[in-house]
Amino acid sequence: MWYLYGFAMLAGLANAIQPGPNSTLAKASSQPFFAGLVVVVVSGAALLVTGLVSGCLSVPSYEQATQIPWWAWCGGILGTVLTLSQLFIAPKLGAAPCLGTLVTVGVLASIVLDHYGWVGFEVHHATIGRVLGGVLMVAGVALVALF
Structure with missing residues (x-):
């Protein structure tokens, strides 16, 4: 179980560092929403490669997908709020x-x-x-x- 805390610590470190590169990309490109799209595309590509390499990537069946609560599909929207805060708020605060x-x-x-x-x-x-x-x-x- 200790390794879960280690991974959470790594994620916390990533969370502290991530606004710097993201806001720098937004500022340098003069396009914050472009920077946000880059974040999403690179994140998606990293998840895809990691899932494929680890052999853990699979898509739920239609039946499985219909059993998932509607709110469980909304995490990406919440991730967008997090990304936008990094692009607009972190550089100012x-x-x-x-x-x-x-x-x-x-x-x-x-x-x-x-x-x-x-x-x-x-x-x-x-x-x-x-x-x-x-x-x-x-x-x-x-x-x-x-x-």
Whole structure:
């Protein structure tokens, strides 16, 4: 199970670095939406190659696809919001305040999602420790943004 934390740490590092190249591409090309499309195409190509090389890529059958909840198909739209924030907001706020806000709001929202078991998550109750951790993250982001 420890390797999952390692992969999450790698993803967190990628999340911190990604706005830099994405916003640089947007600025250098003078086309933020072009940069966003490049991000999506390169991500899709990377997923395709990784899926093919690992042998883990398959398409669900029609029957399987019809059993998937409608909201499960919306992740790409949410990814677009993330990409647009990297292109438009990160360059203005800076990497630390932007990512700190993104991660903190994500954790606060995740506490609620876990507590109620919404959008496919297992129930993990919002204990006082989890809520306090979220509050401390808000304080931490405030310090990063102010200084």
